[in-house]
Amino acid sequence: MTQKALIIGTGLAGLSTALRLSSKGYAVEMVEKYHRPGGRLNLLEKDGFKFDMAPTFFSMSYEFKELADYCGIPMPFEFVELDPLYAVHFEGDQRSYLIYKDLKKLAEEFKELEVGLEEKLRRFLKAAGEIFHDTEHIVIKQNFDSLLGYLLQLTRVPLKHAPKMFYSMWKEMERNFDSFEVKVIFSLVGFFLGSTPFDTPAVYAMLNYTELVHDGYHNVKGGMYKIVEGLVAELGKRRVQMHFGVEINRFEERNDRLSAFIDTTGKRWEADLFVVNADAAAFRGQVLGRKKFSPQKLDAQKWTLAPLTIYLGLNTKVKNMYHHNYFLRRNFEEYAHKIFKNSIKLDKPYYYVNIQSMHNPDYAPPGKESVFILCPVPDLRFKPNWDDAETIADAIVQDLSERTGFDFAAHTESRTVYDPQQWESLFNLYRGSGLGLAHDLNQVGGFRPSNKDEQLTNLYYAGASTVPGTGLPMTVISSRLVTERILNDHGTLS
Structure with missing residues (x-):
């Protein structure tokens, strides 16, 4: 008999898990809070421009090939290897350094x-x-x-x-x-x-x-969101249903088994087994109410930095810059020690710039440019108020202009800024943390929240804050590990 799996969240780990389970005969249904699939691997479209919202490159490309081979499908997107990998700009230098393989x-x-x-x-x-x-x-x-x-x-x-x-x-x-x-x-x-x-x-x-x-590092021909579109197209062939605008906030259990999740409208979502592709630590605390994952316990953990992201649509092309760029300063040790706890001013932060339409021309209208800027900043535990987000963004754009000799502000015709509060709201990122739990030795492997629930025998987890860790290839590996768990417990159906 067919068993039904309900997956909460359509991030890369959720989509990959859905593809694996459907390959093994499971009927899969997915629910998602956001209005489109992908989680942080998403696409922003505004004023005729497109932007990869967060990840802009990845390593370990063979993990995607393993996923395709496991599911018996051709690769649903095309890799583009980067070489040089990226450029690094130090404050005060008249040149940048290209990092070659x-x-x-x-x-x-x-x-x-x-x-x-x-x-x-x-x-x-x-x-x-x-x-x-x-x-x-x-x-x-x-x-x-x-x-x-x-x-x-x-x-x-x-x-x-x-x-x-x-x-x-x-x-x-x-x-x-x-x-x-x-x-x-x-x-x-x-x-x-x-x-x-x-x-x-x-x-x-x-x-x-x-x-x-x-x-090495890779991009995707046509933009990073092609990964999501390719996986979603394959899931469509397998009749995997996806429901958007659905936020889970309660659950029902019976005899140590999860019988249903309930969303904010009161609708019940039933299945034989469940996979949560939300933060594996925060979900246990916020939805399941586990004391071990209370706000006090979660706040005591080490979390990754939060993202402040800027999306610029320019009315002209940028010259003399590489696709991937890091802008750094000379106070590296001081900045690294102080940025986490918001004990250094953010008027001159470190940041990353991706000229997205350089490799993907359709991301911007002809003659124009699509630019993504990421600045890692303190999470909401240490900086809960982001009323100054636009001011910080102004300072970053001004600094970028001064260091490249190109006036980004003067050529901007579209601008969007997402601060950690918005990232938390859009994708339920705990305290706005960009990549979930950090990789301290006491938060990796067996110390990381398990991908199998401690109490409910038919509940599993996939994604950043469970094993093996953060990053796009890690979440693909996560989908394989959780599928192994499920098949061991429930069997292969086809």
Whole structure:
């Protein structure tokens, strides 16, 4: 007999899980608070411009191929590999640095700052690659039934990697490189995790290996939302229904089983099993009322930085900029230590700029440009009031104009700013945190909220705040792990 799975949320993890379960014979239905699928992997359309709302590139592209192969479908979108990966601009410098995958070209970029960089990089990346391959299948791509099971699994990781669990990524950079600029650039992956390199364990240097050696970074031809559109088209072929404008706030249980979720209108949503693609920690507290996940307990956890995002539609093309750009300053350590708790002024923040129509021309009308700016900022625990969001955005646009020699403000014909309060409201992001729970050692693997509920035997979770972690490929892996759980408990139906 067909079993029905109800998935709460249509983020990438939810869509991927729906595709996997429907491949195994399950009837799948999905509900979503937002007006269109995708979660944070979404599309903003305004004044004739299009904008990727949050993610603009990804690594580990082979995880998407694994998803397609698992479900027996052709790849529903086309990758575009980035090389150079991105450009980095330091305050006060007259030039920017292009980050190439080719280590000889990369070393040439920094020849005046770092002697022998190619040799240093090869040594550093060799060690980072060993960490990645020694942990990928033991830790990253595993379900854990208990904390003890997780700790026992860790004993299979070669002991030589253990020291890097106990000192920071920044310390790892200091052990390998001399120049400030090189240390900063190769520790930016700490910010990709929504944290800082001073708080991120050195083991995450493995991400430098994924970006420079293992797979690199990719965009999608036609824009990142093509991922969502491709998956939704496949789900449509399988008659997976999606309902939008639905927010779940209550539940019914019977004999340790979830019998229904109830939305804010009072409508009951029934199924045989349920998958929550909302924040796995916050949902347990806010909807299920679990004391372990009360606001006080959640606020004591470490969360990733919140997003302040700016979407600019320009009336002309931008010259002399790369597709992906980071704008940094010289107060790196001070800024990293103070930004989380809102103890530094946001008049000169660090930020990322993506010229979206450079690789995807249809994102802007002919002769015009679509620009996305992301500034990681304190979450709502530390900065609850964002009345100054437009002022901060003004300062970022002004700084960008001064550092590039192009007047972005003068050429802006469309502008939208989303602050952490709006991100929280749109996608139920806990305290506006952009990527959910951070990746401290006590918040990863078996320490992370499980993808199987502790009390309700037919309730599961997929997405950022459960295993294995944040980022687009991680959520695809999350869909595989939760599907393994479900098939183990309920079986394959076809």
